[in-house]
């Protein structure tokens with residue numbers, strides 16, 4: 529009986545830690561499929577359960593574990609990849625690293641999600 533009680537508490541502990549997750553959605557600047565890959569890849573880390581950027585609405589949906597990462601850090605990761613979020617602006621340096629067609633601040637436009645070949649002629 530004693531062991532049953534112990535297992536019960538261990539089990540409840542696991543359930544509780546597994547439930548420490550949250551979801552959020554915020555705006556992220558970007559243009560094309562390459563941006564989508566870049567944004568989602570920037571959140572391909574431990575603690576992030578799911579990251580999905582919508583190219584039409586420019587909204588990024590994220591599911592994450594609150595004991596591993598904080599909301600602010602998520603914004604920072606995306607900004608570090610060169611994309612402005614609702615709360616954190618990308619540094620000029622990070623922005624400069626973007627592909628030419630992804631420079632959303634300068635009115636760039638992507639032709640679909642293909643990489644333009646005539647770029648560095």
Ligand SMILES: [Cu+2]
Pocket residue numbers: 558559560561562563564629630631638
């Ligand atoms: Cu792009």
